[in-house]
Amino acid sequence: MSVAATPKVDAIVADFPILARPTSRGKRLVYLDSAATSQKPRAVIQALVDYYEQYNANIHRGVYEIAARATTEYERARVKLARFVGAQTSEIVWVRNTTEAINLVAYSWGSSNLRAGDALLLTELEHHSDLVPWQLLAQRTGAELRFIPVDDRGVLVLDDLDRLLEGCKLVAIAHVSNTLGTIAPLETIIPRAHAAGAVVLVDGAQGAPHLPVDVKALDADFYTFSGHKMLGPTGIGVLYGKHDLLAAMPPFVTGGDMIRRVEYAHTTFNDPPRKFEAGTSNIADAIAFGVAAEYLQAIGMEWVREHERILTGYALGRLAEFEPRGLAIYGPRDPALVSGVISFNFADVHAHDLASILDTEGVCVRAGHHCTMPLMDKMGWAATARASFYIYNSEADVDALCSGIEKAARVFGV
Amino acid sequence: MDDFYRDYILDHYRNPRNFGTLERSDAQAEDLNPLCGDEIRMQLKLDDGVVEDVRFSGKGCAISQASASMLTEMVKGMKLADVAKLSKDAVLENVGIGISPTRMKCAMLGLRVLKSAAIGELAGWPDEE
Ligand SMILES: Cc1ncc(COP(=O)(O)O)c(C=O)c1O
Numbered sequence: 305m306s307v308a309a310t311p312k313v314d315a316i317v318a319d320f321p322i323l324a325r326p327t328s329r330g331k332r333l334v335y336l337d338s339a340a341t342s343q344k345p346r347a348v349i350q351a352l353v354d355y356y357e358q359y360n361a362n363i364h365r366g367v368y369e370i371a372a373r374a375t376t377e378y379e380r381a382r383v384k385l386a387r388f389v390g391a392q393t394s395e396i397v398w399v400r401n402t403t404e405a406i407n408l409v410a411y412s413w414g415s416s417n418l419r420a421g422d423a424l425l426l427t428e429l430e431h432h433s434d435l436v437p438w439q440l441l442a443q444r445t446g447a448e449l450r451f452i453p454v455d456d457r458g459v460l461v462l463d464d465l466d467r468l469l470e471g472c473k474l475v476a477i478a479h480v481s482n483t484l485g486t487i488a489p490l491e492t493i494i495p496r497a498h499a500a501g502a503v504v505l506v507d508g509a510q511g512a513p514h515l516p517v518d519v520k521a522l523d524a525d526f527y528t529f530s531g532h533k534m535l536g537p538t539g540i541g542v543l544y545g546k547h548d549l550l551a552a553m554p555p556f557v558t559g560g561d562m563i564r565r566v567e568y569a570h571t572t573f574n575d576p577p578r579k580f581e582a583g584t585s586n587i588a589d590a591i592a593f594g595v596a597a598e599y600l601q602a603i604g605m606e607w608v609r610e611h612e613r614i615l616t617g618y619a620l621g622r623l624a625e626f627e628p629r630g631l632a633i634y635g636p637r638d639p640a641l642v643s644g645v646i647s648f649n650f651a652d653v654h655a656h657d658l659a660s661i662l663d664t665e666g667v668c669v670r671a672g673h674h675c676t677m678p679l680m681d682k683m684g685w686a687a688t689a690r691a692s693f694y695i696y697n698s699e700a701d702v703d704a705l706c707s708g709i710e711k712a713a714r715v716f717g718v
Numbered sequence: 719m720d721d722f723y724r725d726y727i728l729d730h731y732r733n734p735r736n737f738g739t740l741e742r743s744d745a746q747a748e749d750l751n752p753l754c755g756d757e758i759r760m761q762l763k764l765d766d767g768v769v770e771d772v773r774f775s776g777k778g779c780a781i782s783q784a785s786a787s788m789l790t791e792m793v794k795g796m797k798l799a800d801v802a803k804l805s806k807d808a809v810l811e812n813v814g815i816g817i818s819p820t821r822m823k824c825a826m827l828g829l830r831v832l833k834s835a836a837i838g839e840l841a842g843w844p845d846e847e
Contacts, residue, residue: 652732654779656754657723660821672754680755686777687755715723 313611313698316603319345320696331666334704339482339510339645339692340670341532345599348535351592363587364561364578378587381594382577385542388597389508389527390518395550397543397577398590402509403433405528405543406476408580409505410437412553413526414474417503420446423472425502427452427460427488428682429481432675434507438476447473452493456683458484458635462492469500477504479511479527483674483690484635485616485645487515494523503549509533513694514612514643516605519544531589536596540589543580550576557582600695608695612644615693619646619702626650626709629718634688644693647674650709651718655687661715662689662708669705722816723780730784735791740773745798745839748776749831751823756782760790760831762798762839769793769801774828781821785813786828793832802836804829 317323320343327333335343361371363378379393386393399405418424424438428451442449450468453461458481469475475497480487490506497504505526511517512527513534519527527544531537545553555562555573559582564572573579600608617639623631623646630651636642650658655671662669670690673680680686691705712718740761748759756778763771772790776783792812793801809829810817817825 656756656779656821656824657781660818661723677755687779716728 312603312607313696316345317696317698319347319599321346321349323696327666329664329666331664332704334665334667334701336691336693336697336701336705337668337670338513338533338694338697339674339690341538342513342535342694343696344537345535345596347599348537348592348596351595352537352588355588355591360588362584374587377591377594378585381590381597384594384597388517388601389512389529389542389544390520391544392547394575394577395544395547397545397550397580398585399528399541399543399580400539400586401530401532401541402507402528405526405541406434406505406507407437408543408556409526409528409545410441412556412580413503413549414438414441415444416554418445418447418473421471422447423450423470424448425450425452425468425472425475425497427477428454429458429460429483429486429488429676429679430476430478431482431507431509432677433509434476434478434505435678452477454486454679454682457637458486458679458683459641460486460488460493462489465493465496466500469497469502472497472500472502475502475504476507478507478509479517480514480643480645481635481676482510482645483676483679483688484647485510485642485692486635487641487643490522490524498523510643510645513600515609525549531593531596534596535599536593537589540586540593542593545576547576550580555579555582559583561585603695609643611695612693613639615697615699615702616642616644616646618699619691619693619705622702622706623648623709625706626713629713631709634683634685645690646692647688647690649685649688650712651716653712653716653718655689657716658689658709658712661712662705665704665708665711667701667704667708722814724814727780727784727814730787731780734774734783734787736773736794737775737787738773739775740771743773745835747831747835747838749827749834751778751782751827754779754824756824756827758782758786758827758831760786760828760835762801762832762835764798764839767798769796769798774831778827779821779824781813781817782824782827785809785825786831788812789828789832798836798840802833802840804833 359370359373363375508529512529530541562582634647659671743761744764746761750757758776
């Protein structure tokens, strides 16, 4: 079955206004950079317009009609996101993005739970967003940073996991690597981390958009993700945290809205999630994020995963045709192990030059270190080109990528 | 952009001129473009304020490496004071047309490093002792 060519994809493409706009060179836009940020369907864009045109008002305080509607829609969006990942509504904290969610946990949970001599366990695949906050936490507390190693295909090596977990208070791990697309074996790691007494944060920036996620089945303690990578607007994301953990954590940013009662010298805080939502929230974007989650649920996350698995398999096959001319594919070659991301290099054409040539054909790919500099150093790659897929991509997009690589071969005389 | 990759650019990319390191140099600097990881180091050998020899090393895309290579050819025999005053246009004239704004940083990396070596030398780096 060729899911990637079904009428379903055509119907999805028709929902994305940007995909109908040719580039300045008159090419069809072939968007293969959804791991950086996804495109937005009309329904999400319309939700932003509706809020600003029909009921723009601050939330949680106004008594008048449009303020009540804004509050209702904002809190309904929280319910939608809770359903999307299988959480309780009170466990969904609105943040700006994954980066902010991880920083919130590193400061709030980290500073009150970590002491000198404790260990933090990450993996060698982490995005800078799931590395730098822990480095700083380790420096502040005197805790030790450890890393689960990867093999030369970017697959996590768990042989030493139990030793790495000794004395470990927190494990932070990407659900899916943004550089190689590898899916972490969370069902193995999380129970063993818990058995060792560690709390587990899953960086779901590339997980929630592409895989069915049930935080209760995973038993993740924290799960973080960004709206903009899953059809929603920029500037809104989610920190999921188990209720008891959130309740015990001190606030991160403080001020209005996160309080219960304030006296001149003393304040009692609101309950989670609002304890962590100081100041006027990103109301419009939260509401539109709710619409994005609904859109994905209507398509079905099982379908999303299957579509990307098939498309990745097709792309791996097409790219392999260039291997005799020096194309190198990084990461596992098995579409069952990766989620819609392929990193590669072509002969001596630098990834940036390749991306520039592809751009002239309307093909958008990412080139560089993908915010995983330590991984690139370890692997000895200066830069890679990365194609990443989503629901609106089809085999025709992969074919356009390959025609673009042909063009690069001509230009560079490969 | 594709018309930027002319034969002489690719030639400089694949056969960079003055590539390598000097065992002893009078001025040097290095920098990287943190967005894409391109790196360039420039070393100058001076004779009475004139660039007698130059070497560059580093790695990166065709645009950053070719423009650095062409720059080294341009500055040999030039007064250090003139190197310090080189403008963006001098590089663009050298490299040719058609650099897109997103790639301008790549094209200018060599110039930035070279000028910082020259300006640093003219101003006198702080004594490290
Ligand atoms: C795995 C991973 N973690 C974290 C992030 C950071 O996401 P954001 O920039 O939305 O905070 C990204 C985004 O590229 C990512 O891919």
